Amino acid sequence: SVPLSFFGGIGGASRDGILVKGGNYLEVLAKAEIVVFDKTGTLTQGVFNVTAIHPDDCSEGQLLELAALAESWSDHPISRSLKEAYGKELDPARVSEAEELSGRGVRAVVDGRTICAGNDKLMEDIGVSWHPCHRVGTTVHVAADGVYLGHIVISDQVKPDAKEAIAALKSQGVRKTVMLTGDAREVGEDVAGRLGLDEVHTQLLPAGKVEQVEALLKQVSPKGALAFVGDGINDAPVLSRADVGIAMGGLGSDAAIEAADIVLMDDKPSKIAHAISIARRTLAIVR
Ligand code: ADP
Ligand code: MG
Numbered sequence: 001s002v003p004l005s006f007f008g009g010i011g012g013a014s015r016d017g018i019l020v021k022g023g024n025y026l027e028v029l030a031k032a033e034i035v036v037f038d039k040t041g042t043l044t045q046g047v048f049n050v051t052a053i054h055p056d057d058c059s060e061g062q063l064l065e066l067a068a069l070a071e072s073w074s075d076h077p078i079s080r081s082l083k084e085a086y087g088k089e090l091d092p093a094r095v096s097e098a099e100e101l102s103g104r105g106v107r108a109v110v111d112g113r114t115i116c117a118g119n120d121k122l123m124e125d126i127g128v129s130w131h132p133c134h135r136v137g138t139t140v141h142v143a144a145d146g147v148y149l150g151h152i153v154i155s156d157q158v159k160p161d162a163k164e165a166i167a168a169l170k171s172q173g174v175r176k177t178v179m180l181t182g183d184a185r186e187v188g189e190d191v192a193g194r195l196g197l198d199e200v201h202t203q204l205l206p207a208g209k210v211e212q213v214e215a216l217l218k219q220v221s222p223k224g225a226l227a228f229v230g231d232g233i234n235d236a237p238v239l240s241r242a243d244v245g246i247a248m249g250g251l252g253s254d255a256a257i258e259a260a261d262i263v264l265m266d267d268k269p270s271k272i273a274h275a276i277s278i279a280r281r282t283l284a285i286v287r
Contacts, residue, residue, distance in 0.1 A: 021263075027283060032227045036226065043158060044157060045156060046156065050082070052152070056149055066115055070098075071106055076233060102206050119140070121205075165273060166195050168273035180213075185202045188202035246264060
């Protein structure tokens with residue numbers, strides 16, 4: 001549900017699935033100079049396929065089941081994807097004390113054992129070492145009671161309109177496009193390279209994303225603005241820190257819709273350039 005504070009009729013934007021929370025955000029959007037994107041669910045689909053399962057001391061099926069159980073209560077795109085990949089019913093009674101570790105993974109007690117599932121950073125935090133793994137995607141390590149069990153490799157795809165979305169911003173005169181992600185360097189740089197983004201920062205925790213946006217805000221000229229586009233999962237603080245925060249409404253959480261100034265109902269990154277032209281046209285008419 002979208003709060004009533006979103007003004008429906010602005011410049012025909014709402015007809016195109018672009019909901020704006022008040023007229024002054026159109027003004028800010030019209031002068032966007034730096035556009036910063038979150039990766040997962042914003043430029044990529046947020047739907048991960050399992051490409052490999054590398055168990056250390058159990059079967060592939062057991063490793064996937066354990067990961068799916070540990071992730072079962074979470075709404076993160078990775079959690080949803082692992083549940084989908086497992087495909088079978090998961091008994092919630094086997095899971096307790098579940099906890100989200102933003103930008104790193106999850107921790108939950110499964111059948112009495114503490115399971116951690118997440119990235120390199122999470123393993124470092126809990127002092128568990130892993131074997132070098134081949135990186136053709138995002139790695140989800142799994143550990144039980146501090147013992148390494150293996151890893152699952154998952155991969156996401158860029159949205160079909162993501163590349164043209166970045167090109168359209170360039171042709172509108174947006175000076176800089178940036179991607180921020182908590183994902184691994186290899187994955188982030190691959191996506192950014194393929195989409196033609198000017199800058200990419202990887203392995204960021206939510207607080208690190210805020211720091212990057214604060215640094216980028218200093219590069220904005222007095223008559224410009226910085227827009228941040230995210231899905232609200234692990235990026236709600238940045239959505240509110242930007243001059244204008246734009247959330248993907250379909251995948252996005254209620255928290256995202258709350259924190260955002262503009263919501264895109266159909267999750268298409270190409271709608272950003274579209275929204276900027278509507279904003280510029282609307283202001284030209286008003287003036
Ligand atoms: P992004 O910055 O690309 O939007 P997130 O901030 O949501 O991604 O997550 C950053 C990284 O943290 C992911 O790439 C993944 O390695 C890890 N991570 C986050 N949530 C989970 C989870 N539920 N399960 C496993 N890993 C996770
Ligand atoms: Mg995110």
